[in-house]
Amino acid sequence: MLKKERHDYIMRQINLHNRVLTSDLVQLLSVSEDTIRRDLQELSDENRLYKVHGGALSRSYQSGFDDSEVYARDAKIVIARKAISLIKDGMMVLTGGGTSIIELAKLLPDNLHATFFTISPMVAIELAKYTNIEVVLIGGLYSKNSQVAYGGHVIAQLAEINADLCLLGTSAIDPEKGLTDTDWEINQLKKAMLTASKRTAVLCISEKLNTSLKLKVASLDNLSYMITELDSDVPELDPFRIGDLQIL
Incomplete structure (x- = not known):
């Protein structure tokens, strides 16, 4: 090569x-x-x-604050707008980090009344710009690679939360292997976030579909929603129509 x-x-x-x-x-x-x-x-x-x-x-x-550096930003904006349709006044929302979640935080309605728990300082900064949103930043060890808080202290805090909705980005998603990643600590963190929420939505650009990494986070039947930039009825998404998973 x-x-x-x-x-x-x-x-x-x-x-x-x-x-x-x-x-x-x-x-x-x-x-x-x-x-x-x-x-x-x-x-x-x-x-x-x-x-x-x-x-x-x-x-x-x-470089989440520099829009010019965001890969596939247009697709992530489409995904963010779809995800926002799931968020209602009075909700308690738990979020991960990553550029898709940051794009969502930038696009929330100005009049939204909600409480957001997040493990990402960068997401927290964007959320703090809204008058009617209460922001709770969950703290612990800081991952320089993933730019989120992680570790036992974070997982202990998550165990006390019962969020209405969890918003997660993902590195890879596959119909058979589910959500996967490469970092053991981040995998444990994502599992704790799933447990701490009534419903979970995974935000994923279509290029990550049908890909997998070494460590499993969760099967698709543990998710409530999968959100891509594609139209929800396209054939490419048919393999992901598993159980009660809703595709937006």
């Missing part, structure tokens, strides 16, 4: 999943670890990603 092809593949993976691991790329591309490290360094030098220990992070994932 040519270097440009490797770089294109790496960028697609990082834009879809927000981060990549060097060890995974070595296996997927069948090249040496030194080759992947050089590739990541070159892409970092071109300001296309952030190189970190053990892999790399998406620039859009790390």
Whole structure:
């Protein structure tokens, strides 16, 4: 595989999943670890990603306040507007982090009266701009990679919440393997968020459909809604019409 092809593949993976691991790329591309490290360094030098220990992070994932850096922003705005239709006055809403959730926070109605619990400082800052929204930032250890609070203290706080709706982004979703991710701590956090909510909506750009990562978060039958930028009746979504899962 040519270097440009490797770089294109790496960028697609990082834009879809927000981060990549060097060890995974070595296996997927069948090249040496030194080759992947050089590739990541070159892409970092071109300001296309952030190189970190053990892999790399998406620039859009790390730059939520800069709209120009958000990958597939138009699709995420469509998703955000659909998700907002689920939020009603008086609700208690629990959110994760990520660019799709930040886009949703920017688009909420000015007259919405609700309480939002969030593990993301960046989401909290956007929510704090609304007069009638009460914001509760759940704190704990801070993940520099995912930019959310995590750990046992966060999970203990989540156990005391009974939210009406949980809004989650995802790195990958598949009809058989469900929601998956690469980070053990973040997986445990997402599981706790699902348990702390009556209903859960997953916000997902269509490029992440039919993809999976190493660690399972939940099966599709644990979700209430799946929201993409696609029309809800397109054939591409048929494999996800499982049980009571509503597709928006």
